[in-house]
Amino acid sequence: MAGANNPKSMARLEARISPETKALLQKAADLEGRTLTDFVVAAVRAEACRVIEQHQTLKLSIEDSKAFVDALLNPAEPNDALKVAAQRYKQIISV
Secondary structure, rough: OOOOOHHHHHOOOOOOHHHHHHHHHHHHHOOOOOOOOHHHHHHHHHHHHHHHHHHHHOOOOOHHHHHHHHHHHHOOOOOOHHHHHHHHHHHHHOO
């Protein structure tokens, strides 16, 4: 990440927290030999990545997984509405 320490490429984030929370975070940062800012940024970044991954991962139950695979392996015959839509799509694309 080139330029990450360049002041022009940095953004500021502020948060109001209780003195107890700040003391807790400071103690944890001290135990790891990091600055409070470094500790908080690393922790928040890790949590943000976890949340994003959790929301981007599709998790299916066993029943849903079986239904999905069954639909792929044994697709239903297209109904009239789908046939009409496919024909309209072909006409639009061939123009």
